[in-house]
Amino acid sequence: MSEESQYSEHPGGWIEWFCAHEDHQFLCEVDDDYICDPFNLIGIKGKFNFFNEAINMILQPTSPEDQDLEDERFLEVYQEASDIYGLLHARFIFTSKGSAIMRERYLQGKFGHCPRIYCEKHNVIPIGLCEDLKTARIKVFCPRCEEVYMPKKKCADIDGAYFGKSFPQFLLMTYPDLHPKFQLLPDTQIQVDFEPTLFGFKIAGKQGSKMKKIEQQLQYNHIITQSNIQQIEQNIIKQEQKQYQIQKQQQQEQQDQQLHQQQQSDQNKEKPHKKKNKKKHKQ
Known part of the structure; x- marks a missing residue:
């Protein structure tokens, strides 16, 4: 038993x-x-x-x-x-008792581990890609790389609707200590992402692993702490806001330019009309 x-x-x-x-x-x-x-x-x-x-x-x-x-x-x-x-x-599983049960099973690795090498066998959470029955089978979500994978364990008979799309995020929000960034020890070092090379040279157009924005700003063997993670997140937000402002400014300039061109076009159309009216008056 x-x-x-x-x-x-x-x-x-x-x-x-x-x-x-x-x-x-x-x-x-x-x-x-x-x-x-x-x-x-x-x-x-x-x-x-x-x-x-x-x-x-x-x-x-x-x-x-x-x-x-x-x-x-x-x-x-x-x-x-x-x-x-x-x-x-x-x-x-969205109730207090149900989520507590799933939390324990997640910590025990009952749902399997992430197949991505650089996630170092991080535990995964079941997820459904659709809320409707008989639409998609169960998948697993890795909180570390935030990607969805096919489960390695035998779960062929589980419909994705048995878990739904929101469960991993709900579990991580209900128990913040489960989030990978809170589980890192002070002396933990981040693994570099895979980068394809040919005879030691980088290949143009090949980025390799999908790196998260936080990982992109951490150098190799850089020690992760809560303070520098928060600082990096703030920098990312500032960069995104700056990019948004630049895009908004460019859109405004394009609109102004189009409006100016439209006004010039209207003026050019009015000039021949005025000349015709003058000729009629002379006659």
């Missing part, structure tokens, strides 16, 4: 059986009280044909038997039960 099953709130039930499936290891167990609360079911009930049967299946205290999995009717209800549980799961 695994450690998670020992502390399960649904020993031997459908929820524990469902979450213990090899493809469902990213999912946590949603409380029965949360599932039974009508408020949490708003917007879900109307999407399914066997909603009541599916809810009863989810709340069953026993797991399905092998013969049940051969019944076509059971499989239809099971498919809807899986999606209903997934949508409830996407809401449950």
Whole structure:
């Protein structure tokens, strides 16, 4: 028996059986009280044909038997039960209890690690690229490089809607200590990003790794501290504001130039008209 099953709130039930499936290891167990609360079911009930049967299946205290999995009717209800549980799961992980469970699993590396070499196997967070069912499968988000990857673990049967697009950002905002920049020790040194070269020479047009703006301003083997990170962030904001002002000024100059050209064009059109009027008066 695994450690998670020992502390399960649904020993031997459908929820524990469902979450213990090899493809469902990213999912946590949603409380029965949360599932039974009508408020949490708003917007879900109307999407399914066997909603009541599916809810009863989810709340069953026993797991399905092998013969049940051969019944076509059971499989239809099971498919809807899986999606209903997934949508409830996407809401449950935004609660205080749900986010606390996911925080512990994230710290334990249950969701895997970033495949990027320079992230040094940083833990990743599940993310869905769409809120709608049957649109995209689950992906993982790395807080360090802020990129999305295919999970290495077997999660082929998890729909991205079971987590949603906002969960990684919500988790990092709820628990700021999880953010990579707060986890760096005073003597931590940043890794340089990969830069492609040919016989020691840089290749024109090849930038290599996608470097974050903060990393671009940190020199090789430069010690990261909270103070210089904040200073760099402020410099980046100032640079962006300066660029915005320059762009705005350029746009204004272009508009003024276009307006001036339009006025000149209108004046040129009026001159021949005035000459014609003068000729008519002379005649």
